Structures are given as structure tokens and as C-alpha cells.
Amino acid sequence: MKTIVDVKNLTKNFPVGTGFFTALKDVSLQFAEGEFAGLVGPSGSGKTTLLNIIGSLDVPSDGEVVVLQRSVGKLTPKEAAKLRKEELGFIFQSYNLLPVYTVFENVEFPLLLLNMTAEERKERVMETLKWVGLTDKVKSRPAQLSGGECQRVAIARAMVKRPSLVLADEPTANLDSKNSHNILQTMLKLNEELKTSFVFATHDEKVISYLKRIIRLEDGKVVADELIAEPSK
């Protein structure tokens, strides 16, 4: 399996007052193509911090993080933006859909940053909306959708450019149980059909039950890293 993320002895310090707070300590991890993995741990354990650095939104204090052959710490802001634009998808806890745009336009948006013709974009958007089961809501505005539907639009927005890696921080936090299972099944299906890697940050048992690999973080350290042969779902 091809390695797409290589975290080598990563340490992340945040300046606090006159000293430092170490959010990640000497973390080493690898993610291969097609993973469905989760960073699991209590609040403050460093899940979001790690996701941030993998997503090239932040840089390591020490060690190295290589994402798709690019060392995150050495990228210029422009190169980091390019990496995000071309290879990464993000799913946030709150869906962050743009309210004035339709479902179609929200999903189309990341493609506008890539050089694609309108026809190519339309094809892609419609295909992606089919995956998440929202073809009948193409013209709706976010305000007219349920929370679960909104998160499915957000998943479609992350998936539309066929990223190698999708980073999802607490994607179910705002959803009820039924909708949580619904979107997790959607993501699992995409993972299996398209070989897209998913890395979650979560402490939600529902999410954990779908994971094929669980990486437990505590106080900024990896305390366990287990492959789940038979996820409970």
C-alpha cells in the first residue's frame, strides 16, 4: 500500500504566556492509501492539532510531516494552498455551507479553483451529489436542508475534486444518531469505491464503530494504534 501521509517524530508547541504548551509529543504515524482511520482521544489530546498539520493548515514545531511527497513544514503559504486545493478535502463539525448559493454551487465551488470547463464541473458535481444521495436537492439553498443533508453536501464538497485524502474533524457532532450513521455509511462507501483515504478526529462512539483503524491519542502522544479487522458496522 502506498503511503500518503508520513508523520515523523512530530512535536507541536504552542506559545503560552512566557513558555510553551506541547500539544503533540514525538508523534510518528503513517497513513496508507485507502485508509478509514480515526484519531480518538479525550478533549485536548491533540486530535485537531494533528489534523491541522496534516492538512497543511499549520506547521510542525519539530519533526516532519510529509503529505503526498510534500513536506508540510517547508511549503510556502501558496504551495500549502495548492496542496489543499488539489489533494485534500475538509469536512468540518459545522457544515460551513455558503448560504447564498445552491447545493449545486456549494459543491461546485472547489472546482472553480481548478481549471475545469463548466461541463466537466457539472458532470462532476452531479456524480458526486448522486453518491451522497442529494440529486433531488440540487437547486435548494442550505437553509432549506436538514442538518444531515447539509453535512452530506459538505461531504460532496470535500469529495468533488476526488481528493486523495479527506480530513474530517468531528463530522457528526451536530447530527442526531440516525443522520450520523447515514453520513458515515456514505463516507465508508466512498472510501471503498474510490479508495479515498479518510482521517477523522473524533470521540464519538458512532464514528469509532465504523473505523478500520483507531489511533488513540492522550496528552499529545499516541498510546495505541490498532487495526480493526471487523469494524462493528
Add this chain to the structure above:
Amino acid sequence: MIKFLFKGLIRDKSRSLLPIIVVAIGVMMTVFLQAYMNGVFYDSIESAARFTSGHVKVVTNAYKENLSQMPNDYAMTGVDEIMEQLNAVHPDMEWTDRIMFGGLLDAPDSLGTTRAQGNVAGAGIHLLGTEDEIIRMDLKPKLISGRFPEKNGEVLISNELFKKMKLQLGDPVTLISSTMYGDMAMYNFTVCGTLHFGISMLDKGMIYADIEDVRMALNMEDAAGEILGFFKDAPYENDRAHAVADQFNAENTDEADVFSLTMMPMSMSNGMDFMITYAENAQFIVILIFVFAMSIVLWNAGLLGGLRRYGEFGLRLAIGENKHETYRSLVGEAVLVGLLGSVIGIAIGLFFAYLMQEHGIDAGDMIQDSTIIMPTVFRAQINATTYYIGFIPGVLSTVIGAMLAGIGIYKRQTANLFKELQA
């Protein structure tokens, strides 16, 4: 992308409507003010040109040196020939000769002894057989009693002097002045009408007679103090006037000869220089003020809009737009809003300016005594500038506003986007 942003603009009323209204109002006011100021300056300059300085004025070198004293001993001679030459070289201009003079006006009683006297400034202009000068100087509305001269020997007097000297229409008056050669001159006129200017300098003691009478009176056969030139059907243009004058002077002026002719563009006549440069600069001051005021309003509108779109900008950064692109798109939106608002503002501004140009505001009662020659009806004057000037504050202010408001984008830490987008 542009289409995408445009859709957002149209759908998000608070992003488009409010700024467009602000821009449209500001631009409308700019356009109107520009046309209005242009009109006031235009009218003031034109009426000063018509009354005293012409768009250009031909005098002798020596006359020019003492312009304010109307030194007719330095008048030019051979006027007919000079006029012929000027008309031939500049058929696109109108030329008219005038004699300005000073003197004493004496009203005799029935026995021929002095009953009343007054200092006068006089002008000999073409009054008989032509209405050109009457129209040019807009004398018709200024005539408040009597009529214009119809035959030689008739004179118009400013109404104030007329009353002070207790004159009646038809009364004889004697002008006491000096001839071109410095001898004493006495000439009898009959008062045929009175004029009111609303300008104290003129109302105090001004007389107008036909130039041929003045030539007789001052012994100025085929002579004139000054020849005024006007662009036909065009307002004063500084560059054009200077070009005409330079050409004339190159051919005619001999610095060593006090009687050689020289042509002065209007901007070189007394006080007009200031007026003309001021007219040119004033509209830029207006624009500057509007750019400044509107920028502040739009900056705040932009800040509010930016706050509301905080999530959108964050998302765009996360999705892989770099900060420059996000910033540029914000400025791009501002340009669109600015252009749209400007077009609306210009249309409305032009409409009001047009009304003001056609109808004007009569300020005759407000300006009782002014010291410069000013028109009494304020009119706007739409010129080429009026059509585009609104774009300057319209676009500049939205862009400046967006640029200031958008600085926040650069302050965004991408590292915090996940957290910021949590809420």
C-alpha cells in the same frame, strides 16, 4: 469564478444593495456638484469674458502695461485693417472693438450751468445697427428704463448714477474726458435708457455709448483701446486661447515698440487667472472629498460584510484559495459594486444636472452687490467630464473600502481555521 462571485453579489442583498445605494448616492452628488460647479464657473468666466476680457484681447504693448487705467493715449490705430486681418486668420472667432474710458459726466440745467456731476467709467461698443454686443453682454434684461441707442449721440447710464444725478430720460449730459492725444474732450449725449447690473462697481457710474460716438468724442478716428475675440459657439478654453495668442504675438509683437500689438488670453487678464485654475481644480477637490467620505462608509459596510462572511473566507482558505486570491476577489467584487453603483449614480446625477442646466436657480435677489461680474442665474453645465467623473469616487471608494476591510483576511491564521469553522 467571476460568475460565481457575481451570483453571490446579486443574491446577498446586504453585500450588494447597501453598497450600491451608498455609491449611487455619492456618485450622484459628485456628478451633480461637478456639473453645478462647472456651470457656475463657466457662467462666471463667460460673463467676465463677455464684459471685459474676451476669450482673448488685443491691445498695444503700452496699453497692456496700464490696463486698469484704460490708457487711450496708447490705443491702437488702423482698427479696420486689424479687424480684417483677425477675421481672416481666425474665422472661427468673433472679433469686436471697444473703447474703454473714464471721465466726468455733467448734467447742465436749463441755463447750461452744472446741476450735477459724477465720475463715470464708459465703454464705447457697437450699439447702432447691430445687437451683437447687446446680446453678448446680456444687456437686455439689465435695461430697466428707456431703450437702447437708436441714433448717434445717445447714451445708456447705470440707474444708480441716473438717480443720483436726478436725470430724466431724454436729458442732455456732457462727457468731459481727454482725447487720445491728451487734450480735453467734451461731448454731448442724450440719455436714452438706464441699466442695472447688480454689481456695485458698474452701478456706481457706468455709461455705454456707440463706439462711433466715443471715437468722435475722444478724437479716436479708426482707433480703439481693445479688440476682444471670442470662440464662436464654444466656452473659454485655456489651451486654445493661449495657442491663438502665441501665434498672434509671434507675428505681431515687438517688445521694443510700445504701439505694437499684443494678444492676451483671458487667463492673463486681471484676476481671471485664479478663477480659471480654480475652476479646473475645484472639481478634483469635490471628487477627493467624496472619495474620502464614501470610502469611510464603504469601509465600514465592508467590515460588516466581512464579519458576516468570515466563515466563507475561512472555508475558501481551507479549500485551497490562497490569501491573495481571496483578497483579490473581495476587491474584484468591490469594483463590480463600484461600477454598478456609479452607473446608477451617474444616470441620476446627470438627470438632476440636466434639470439644473435647463432651468437654473435665479439668485438675482441673493446677490445684491457683488464685486465681480457674476451671472445671476446659476445653471449647471454638463460637459464631457460630467459623464465619467462619477466613476472615480464610485470605484475608488468601494475599492479602498474593500481593501481596508479585507486586511483582516491576511490576519487570518490558517492554523485556526478548523477551530473557527467549528462554531
